[in-house]
């Protein structure tokens with residue numbers, strides 16, 4: 001590796017995070033959500049670390065097949081079901097649990113020629129108005145599905161839009177309860193936020209994603225700081241250049257940052273083409289040579305610039321943590337107007353990844 005940037009995945013932290021989920025939802029089974037290439041961590045790299053899970057949830061057929069080819073025999077939940085009818089033979093072959101959110105999917109499943117019934121998650125729209133059947137249709141779809149020979153085990157599924165808010169699931173949960181009245185059904189409702197903060201919504205299967213990777217579903221690290229969750233991904237690099245500024249000197253594209261006095265600036269090998277957010281403003285936290293400091297100037301494609309005032313001993317080759325244990329990905333994200341989810345998913349393929357057992 002010549003260029004110093006590297007992403008390290010702490011697999012022990014990931015195992016720990018699954019344990020935290022188990023403790024938070026001791027009576028539920030766990031779908032570990034590994035969509036989007038395990039939130040940018042690399043499905044093939046991390047799935048076996050999570051192999052004590054009860055099932056994996058994702059939404060891309062290629063990723064489901066990869067898990068089967070690697071030997072995963074447990075359940076796989078396809079969160080959005082099949083996108084086209086011609087995928088059904090593969091759902092059958094690889095024994096995938098399918099979500100059903102639309103009428104056309106119900107018809108397609110009814111008419112498919114399968115070797116064995118598929119387990120089905122009936123997706124209810126509890127207020128997010130993205131995918132799913134509205135509450136008033138749940139009973140009739142449920143009865144319809146019960147009569148279809150291709151339908152195996154049936155579970156009611158919903159997804160919360162505001163589970164990170166204290167009262168955020170009250171209304172949707174009431175809608176779900178109303179829709180489920182009289183149905184003897186298993187339920188899967190809880191994303192990470194509901195898994196952590198709304199035990200009344202745990203039911204049979206929880207579906208945590210972001211907390212397995214050690215970031216906060218609210219986007220604020222302080223909300224999970226005492227939960228025992230640990231960041232899995234660290235993005236580290238080095239200082240590859242130093243500039244000594246005088247008052248009035250500027251840094252980087254657009255000359256956005258202007259020094260007000262003498263100032264040492266470190267140039268870091270890491271930019272938006274590595275997945276560091278270009279929208280990071282001056283003042284975004286960064287850890288240099290063991291000291292917390294801040295970015296200054298616009299992030300470039302391959303470099304970013306940091307204030308070395310608090311780290312007088314830093315020089316060429318000094319270690320830089322862009323995010324990880326010292327600087328939380330949530331803090332970089334919130335400074336940049338986004339969430340940890342987006343940053344981890346956007347880790348660029350050019351960044352070498354090292355696994356830490």
Ligand SMILES: *Cc1c(COP(=O)(O)O)cnc(C)c1O
Nearest residue numbers: 033079159191192207208209210
């Ligand atoms: C992504 C997703 C999850 C996991 O969400 P987190 O906020 O990462 O825990 C759960 N359920 C569904 C349907 C999803 O799409």
